[in-house]
Amino acid sequence: xxxxxxxxxxxxxxxxxxxxxxxxxxxxxxxxxxxxxxxxxxxxxxxxxxxxxxx
Numbered sequence: 001x002x003x004x005x006x007x008x009x010x011x012x013x014x015x016x017x018x019x020x021x022x023x024x025x026x027x028x029x030x031x032x033x034x035x036x037x038x039x040x041x042x043x044x045x046x047x048x049x050x051x052x053x054x055x
Contacts, residue, residue, distance in 0.1 A: 009037065010033055010034065010037055012030060012033075016030055031045065031046060
C-alpha cells in the first residue's frame, strides 16, 4: 500500500502524514483512526516517550 493511498483511505491531511513520517506529535484521534483501519491496538503502532529536557 502506498502512503498516498493510506492517507486518502483514512482522510488524513498531508501535514499530518508529514508529522507521522517525522515521528512528531499527532492527535490521538488520528492514531485511533489508523488503529481501526489496520485492526490493531494503539500499542502496536506507537510508543509513549518522554521529553527529558522538559522536566
